[in-house]
Amino acid sequence: MFFASDNWAGAHRSIAERLLAESAGFAPAYGAGDLDKKVEARFSEIFEREVSVFFVATGTAANALSLASVQRPGGITFCHSEAHVIEDECGAPEFFSGSARLVAVDGEAGKIDPARLSARIAHFPEDALRHGRASAVTITQATEIGTVYSLPEIGEIAAISRKRNMPLHMDGA
Template identity: 70%
Template sequence: MFFASDNWAGAHRAINERLLRESTRFAAAYGTSELDRAVEARFNEIFEREVSVFFVATGTAANSLALASVARPGGVVFCHSEAHVIEDECGAPDFFSGMRMVPVEGPLGKMNMKNLEARMVRYPQDAVHHGRAAAITMTQATEVGSVYTLDEIAAIAQMARAHALPLHMDGARFANALVALDATPAEMTWRRGVDILSFGGTKNGCWCAEAIVFFNPEMARELPFIRKRTAQLFSKSRFIAAQFEAYLKDGLWLDLATHANAMADRLRDGLSGSNSARLAWPTQSNEVFAIVPIDTMKNAHEKGAKFYDWLEPRDMSEPAGEGEMLIRLVTSFATTADDVDAFLAVIG
C-alpha cells in the first residue's frame, strides 16, 4: 500500500529494458548521438510543431533552467502560493535565474486571475526598487491534484501576453493532467499560449528523465550554455533519451498516466463511501487528499500503508476537525486495484 509519492514507484519494465539495450553500445556524447536526435524529433511529432528540447535529470533543474532562460535583472516570477517552485525547490529557481518567486493566491492550487493581475501591476517594468515582472509559471497538474482547464490556461496566457511576459508550465505530472483533460499535448500547451514546458517523465514510470521544451526555438538560444554551466549537460545523455524513447513509444506514457489516474479514481470513490474518512477537496489527477481521524491514520501506518500527512492549504474550505488530520495519497503506474482496496479496508 504505497501512496506516499509517485516518486516511490520504480521504473516501468519497457524503460528498464531500453536502458539495458543502450548500455551495451557506443554512441556520441553530450547530446549529439543519433538517439538523442531521434527523440528530439519525436517531441516535434508529439507537440505537432518544431520545438527545442533539452534533457535534464530532475524537475527542479527543468523548472530552474527554464526560468533562467527568460531571466531579467530585477525580475520576478508569478506562481501559485503553494507551487513547487516556491515551496519545495529550496530556492533553486531563484538561485539559478537570479529572480524572485512572487506568490499568487487561488483556490484548489490554481492562480486566481484577479489576484494575478493585482500582483502583476505592483511590478511594472520601471520599478527599480521593487523589481519588474519577468514571467509567469503554472503547475499542471497542480500540487493539490487539480487540473487547469484549457480555457484557464488560455486566460493566464492572454494575461502574460498583455504584459509581454513568457508563460512557463511545470509539467512534473504533465501526462496525468493531459489524460484527465482528454486533450492533446499541443492543445494543452502552445495552442493555449504556453511558451516553455518542464516535461516530466520520472513520476510516471521513468528512472530519471525530464526535459525542457521550448515551443519557439528562438527562445532557447541561451539554454545550451545555461544547462552546461549548471552541470545538467550529461556526457551520456543518451540514457535520458533512451528512457524517453521507450516512454513515448506507442503511447506508453499516456497508458501509464491513465492507469495512475484510474487508481486515484478508485481511491476517491472508496473514500466517498468511507465511514471514517472523507475527501478534502475534489481532484482530477493522481493525487488524492483526505481528512482522516488521527487514530485511523496511525492504524493504517501500522498495517503497512505508506502516505504523508499534509499541511492544510491556506484557502482550505473545510479544515480538519479536532482529532483529525489531512493526508495525501498518490497513485502511480505501479499502483494496483488490490493496493487501493486493501487501503480502503484498513481505514474502514
C-alpha cells in the same frame, strides 16, 4: 500509492529495458546522438513547431533551469502560493536564475486566479525597474492539491502573460 517524489521510484520495466538497449555501444553526448534527435523530432511533432530538448535528472532541475533561462536582471516569476516551485524546490529556481524572485499569487483549489495574477503583475510596472521585472508565470499541472487547469484556464493565464511578454511555464510530471 506513494506520492513523495517521482525521482524516488524505480523505472517501469519497459523503460528500464529500453534504457538498457539504448546504452549499448557508444553515442555522441550533449544532444548530438541519434536518440536525442529522435526525441526532439517527436516533441516537435507533438508541439507542432521546432523545439529543443535538454535532458536533466530531476523535475527541480528542469524547473529551475527553465525559469532561469527566461529571467532578466531583477526578474520575478509569478506562481501559486502553494505551487511546488515555491514550496518544495529549496530555492533552486532563485539560485540558478541569479536571485530572481518567486512571487506568490493566490487562487482557489491550488490554481492561480487570473484577476489576482493581473493585480500582482500590476505591482511591477515596466518602467519601474527598481521594483523588479515581471519575467515569467509558472503553473503546476496537476496542482499540489490534485486539481487540474482546464485549457480555457491555461489560455486565460497565457493571455495575461503575453500582455507583458512573459513566457508561461508549466511544471508537470
